[in-house]
Amino acid sequence: MALTAVHVSNVPNLDQVAKKASLSLYSTRCSQGLELKMAASFKIPKFLVIGHRGHGMNIVQSSDSRMTAIKENSILSFNSAAKFPIDFIEFDVQVTKDDCPVIFHDDFILSEENGTVFEKRVTELCLAEFLCYGTQREAGKEGKCLLRKTKDGKIVKWNVETDDSLCTLEEAFQKVEPSLGFNIELKFDDNIVYQQHHLIHVLQIILQVVFEFAKDRSIIFSSFQPDAAQLFRKLQNNYPVFFLTNGGTELYYDVRRNSLEEAIKVCLEGGLQGIVSEIKGVFRNPGxxxxxxxxxxxxxxxxxxxxxxxxxxxxHLMGIDGVIVDFVKEISQAVDDMIKPVKAVIAEERLSQGNGETDAKSKLLFSQQELSFLLKLISELIQH
Incomplete structure (x- = not known):
């Protein structure tokens, strides 16, 4: 059955609900804050490092132990990431059948009972059912086993070195280091065409939790679902909304998802503040x-x-504002080693130029011609 398109102009505004939310997205880790004005202007004051699903995503059959170190999208993963000099963590939020926002990446939960593997859609579970999977909070209580499907279709046990229980969005606000910003992905199934009233209902449920528990935490919202992203921007003016895209590395029926140029259109039409792209899509199309x-x-x-x-x-040299990473320790350290010294060099060079001096360290920087060459080279390599 064909479903109607979303017309964001017809959506009621929820600004009156946001009395407790701060218009200044300030974070102690982002010393200048993330400024969002009612006119939708948005400024990221520094190069951001964001922990993917917290401390990093899980690839359960990876030979790299970092991909199986800590259960992704868990309170433990979030607070483990907070030990490093990162600015935000990214995680995925879905809403259960009984209207509770929970944190989980996959559309389905896979488990096994009496030798039979089955899958249940997260949004068709009530909260109590969702929380009964995996490690349990209560001592001595055993949860249902969690399985995961690999890229080649195999179903394997979701084993990690340090496990943790599933959690809700409310718990994340209450239990995660308060100085750490949240990049909240509004998660929807790529294979479902959602009706407007359903999207509005889900987004309102998430907003209620955010307005009640966010306090002064910095938050960026994002979604691959273009209608959901535009609706969320319409529903509130307090937090920036980014459109997620593969940047043309994968193709979808919805053409709005198939290129960075289309992503720009989605943002401008919906008053969104930015784009989150697969880096391959950017390297293939640096222009x-x-x-x-x-x-x-x-x-x-x-x-x-x-x-x-x-x-x-x-x-960083291209002017991109930040990266979502799995190896938070290594990349946050690399950013400290590479980017901060360069900024210091620039400042020092400006001072020394006044005295007719030049600093040899400035050779660390690429000229515009060198950068253009590197971008062309990367683009060619990524294409193949």
Missing amino acids: AVPKIKESKLSLLTYGKLNNVPEAVYMQ
């Missing part, structure tokens, strides 16, 4: 970065290449 900046949009990236320090440094 989109100045277009994004000219549109006064912020740009963050995600993807495996963000676990490579040199790729992160290149993004």
Whole structure:
């Protein structure tokens, strides 16, 4: 059955609900704050490092022990990430059948009973059912086993070195280090066409929790679902909303999801503040970065290449505003080692130029011509 399109102009505004929410998205880790004005202007004052699903995503059959160290999207993962000099953690929020926002990445929970593997959609579970899977909070209580499907379709046990229980959005606000910002992905199934009233209901439920428990925490919202992203921007003016995209690395029926140029259109039409793109999409199309900046949009990236320090440094030179990473320890340290010294060099060079001096350390910086060459080289490599 064909479903009606979402018309955000017809959506009621929830600004009156946001009395407790701060218009200044201030974080002690982001010393200048993230400023969001009612006119939708948005400024990221520094290069951000964001922990993917907290301390990093799980790949249960990975030979890299860092991918199975701590259960992703858990309170333990979030607070473990907070031990490093990162600015935000990213995590996925869905709403259960009984209207509770919970944190979980996959659309389905996989488990096993009496030798039979089954899957249940997260949004069709009530909260009590959702929380009964995996490690339990209560001592001596055993939860139902959690399985996970690998990229090649195998179903394996979701084993990690340090496990933790599933959690709700409310718990994250209450139990995670308060100086750590949240990048909350509004999670929807790629294979479902959602009706407007359903999207509004889900987003309102999430907003209620945010307005009640967020306090002064810095928050950025994002979604791959373009209608949900535009609706969320319509429903509130307190927090920036970014549109998530694969940047053309994968193709979808909804053309709005198939390129950075389309992502720009989604943002401008819906008054969104920025784009979060798969880094391969940016490296394949580096010319989109100045277009994004000219549109006064912020740009963050995600993807495996963000676990490579040199790729992160290149993004800093390109003017990208931040990266979502799995290896929070290594990348946060690399950012400290590579980016902060360069900023110091620039400041020192400006002072020394007044005395007719030049600093040899400035050779660490690429000229515009060198940067253009590197971008073309990367683009060619990524295409193949």
